[in-house]
Amino acid sequence: MADTQAGYRRSTGTPRGNARRDELLELVTDDLAANGLADFSLRRAARAAGTTHKVLLYHFDGAEDVLAQAVRQLRQRRIDKAALTAIAERPTLAERVAEIWPILIGAESAVLSQAMGLAMQDPVRYADLGREATGQYIPVLKSLCPTEWSDERKTGVSQMILATMRGFLMHRRVTGDEEGPETGLAALVRAIEREEAAGE
Template structure:
């Protein structure tokens, strides 16, 4: 997708993050984003293509965020806490809602693997931190965070979900981290 498609996708994501996607027509979404449904079809091929592009963009943005947050984290647990804080900010929650809505829409047919990029990014970070990470534990962590986000968006409280996340994190071994050849 070119620059124009990227910019259009950003506008569409802003609209549907505020108002939801649901069964809204492409015409309605396009009008709200200041474009035409034909432009959406040109860039994304179909409604399903638009939904897939939203999911792909959001996942890529979140994995990028994870990598950025890792620079200040002293442990995997601190990294997960920092990510949780970011994902539960009031201005970010509409995009989390949009992500979960679009994932639900893509689950009706073949879709992209949305967890492997997190497993891969975690493996890269583990090498940098000189720790071993079990891919199954990473998948479990992704599932826990996503499940707690569903809880929050479904009416649960952020403090209660954060407490549950802390309980999960306390069950994980905190590996000693090695950086620059010295133990921390």
């Protein structure tokens, strides 16, 4: 993966500059979703965005920054899709978690798993790819919890859901076993049902 350092000043945050940056990031994210992290570089990102690496260096801090921003954007797409589906379709947290699973194993799964692997493999450079994932997921999971729960309880249950589903996703990705995670998900849903039945 290229480690090009920024040689140009970044956008100063003007509305026009921000709009252009967002446009470029959307195109790079589309490429990342389609082609994964392998051989990612600033030049590949520039080709995907229909521009030059110099233009990207004006808006971003280099290849690692572009990658991190694109991973974050891809993850947010997944989160938005999952949250909308869960809230719209089901009334309880257990049912909402069950609705989320098919989205989590969807098109973005492979790339986001690669990003987590990169964070574990090279934490000095890419630890934020893992830390930011938790920061993105937990608030959404808390929003799916019963409104009468305390913030502490929402946080604890959300942490449990996130950690458990991450385990299922990793197992599925590494082993190719689809039945095991489905069985585990059913057990997780039952555990959440018991938590909800326990009341405040």
